[in-house]
Amino acid sequence: MHWRSEKIDGFDLSPPDDEQVHVLAVDDSLVDRKVIERLLKISCCKVTAVDSGIRALQFLGLDEEKSSSVGFDDLKVDLIITDYCMPGMTGYELLKKIKESSTFREIPVVIMSSENVMARIDRCLEEGAEDFIVKPVKLSDVKRLRDYMTAREFRVKNQQIGNNNNIKNNNKRRLRETCDLSSSPLSMLFSSSSPSPSLSPSSLSSPSSPSPCLSPLPSPPILSYSAPCSPTSLDSPTRRLKMSSSD
Amino acid sequence: MEVGQMQRTWVEYTKSLFMEGFLDGQFTQLQLLQDESNPDFVVEVVSLFFEDSERLLNDLTRALDQQSVDFKRVDAHVHQLKGSSSSIGAQRVKNACIAFRSFCEQQNSEACLKCLQQVKQEYYLVKNKLETLIRLEQQIVAAGGSVPMEELSF
Numbered sequence: 419m420h421w422r423s424e425k426i427d428g429f430d431l432s433p434p435d436d437e438q439v440h441v442l443a444v445d446d447s448l449v450d451r452k453v454i455e456r457l458l459k460i461s462c463c464k465v466t467a468v469d470s471g472i473r474a475l476q477f478l479g480l481d482e483e484k485s486s487s488v489g490f491d492d493l494k495v496d497l498i499i500t501d502y503c504m505p506g507m508t509g510y511e512l513l514k515k516i517k518e519s520s521t522f523r524e525i526p527v528v529i530m531s532s533e534n535v536m537a538r539i540d541r542c543l544e545e546g547a548e549d550f551i552v553k554p555v556k557l558s559d560v561k562r563l564r565d566y567m568t569a570r571e572f573r574v575k576n577q578q579i580g581n582n583n584n585i586k587n588n589n590k591r592r593l594r595e596t597c598d599l600s601s602s603p604l605s606m607l608f609s610s611s612s613p614s615p616s617l618s619p620s621s622l623s624s625p626s627s628p629s630p631c632l633s634p635l636p637s638p639p640i641l642s643y644s645a646p647c648s649p650t651s652l653d654s655p656t657r658r659l660k661m662s663s664s665d
Numbered sequence: 666m667e668v669g670q671m672q673r674t675w676v677e678y679t680k681s682l683f684m685e686g687f688l689d690g691q692f693t694q695l696q697l698l699q700d701e702s703n704p705d706f707v708v709e710v711v712s713l714f715f716e717d718s719e720r721l722l723n724d725l726t727r728a729l730d731q732q733s734v735d736f737k738r739v740d741a742h743v744h745q746l747k748g749s750s751s752s753i754g755a756q757r758v759k760n761a762c763i764a765f766r767s768f769c770e771q772q773n774s775e776a777c778l779k780c781l782q783q784v785k786q787e788y789y790l791v792k793n794k795l796e797t798l799i800r801l802e803q804q805i806v807a808a809g810g811s812v813p814m815e816e817l818s819f
Contacts, residue, residue: 447752449748452710453753456706532744553752554694
């Protein structure tokens with residue numbers, strides 16, 4: 419199936435596997451890495467676990483010295499979850515570096531810490547952390563993150579459609595459909611698996627079977643609907659192209 | 666011993682570990698993460714915990730044995746041990762570490778040494794218990810049965 423690796427006009431025709439949330443987990447503790455990796459995998463995330471902030475930056479290609487070698491897999495990271503207390507670069511410092519980067523500042527960063535200190539939590543949130551989890555991390559914590567990521571993905575794709583419609587300034591019926599969706603995106607997400615009747619059926623290509631991990635959610639048809647839209651910086655093909663051509 | 670009996674023993678033993686405070690809810694979280702696709706998850710994490718802890722206990726012994734104790738370093742080791750014991754649900758080890766850290770802050774060598782003894786004691790106790798538990802589980806599986814996780818509703 420040669421089409422798997424091809425991109426046509428910036429459309430992403432990659433298989434559903436690409437739509438899995440890819441999490442970069444950073445923790446110096448071997449035990450914690452093992453646990454967080456399993457927590458994330460059981461919640462249907464793809465996981466890359468590293469043991470330090472430096473390695474995290476290397477993986478992202480953000481350090482000055484060397485970029486990690488990129489395999490065939492897409493390096494797109496959807497979420498970074500990092501321990502706060504680490505030798506060398508702390509999670510807070512890593513957070514700052516990521517938020518300072520124009521390429522990566524959009525990636526949500528979650529901080530984990532065993533210390534439930536308000537000042538620490540505030541400082542992280544002020545620096546742009548998405549969330550703060552008090553260790554030990556539980557399944558419910560990861561589920562909350564997963565739900566947030568799914569809702570976020572949905573919102574982002576929805577915005578793409580909205581933006582494209584505003585630019586094109588035609589087809590008011592599509593604009594109305596977009597508004598219907600954006601008025602209650604989450605209720606649509608968590609409603610029954612049949613799609614909203616306001617969507618024109620022809621715009622929905624048949625989705626892949628829903629992931630078992632997300633049983634209350636339909637396999638979001640909006641993702642295939644958005645395929646013709648130009649991607650945002652979140653999943654910019656230019657980054658992929660850049661990474662695949664290096665080495 | 667037949668499977669049913671082994672399973673009952675496992676249930677009683679596990680419950681006792683929770684009752685006596687050796688394990689807390691985080692251990693249950695780990696058990697929830699184990700399934701047919703990852704049947705050895707708990708054993709793997711627990712093994713990592715043993716390796717990690719023994720290394721840290723050695724480091725702590727060495728650090729407290731110095732002429733001039735570096736309390737920051739000691740505290741860093743205890744912090745790590747507290748973290749990993751918390752992550753697997755080894756409650757008594759975790760609590761012993763919390764007490765230990767307050768003495769590190771006070772830079773009290775003698776109290777720290779006592780704490781180290783306490784932590785070691787708790788560690789070896791829980792290690793023993795967990796090894797027994799894992800052995801029980803392996804026996805059940807070897808006899809063709811399954812570990813009755815669902816019986817742990819309390």
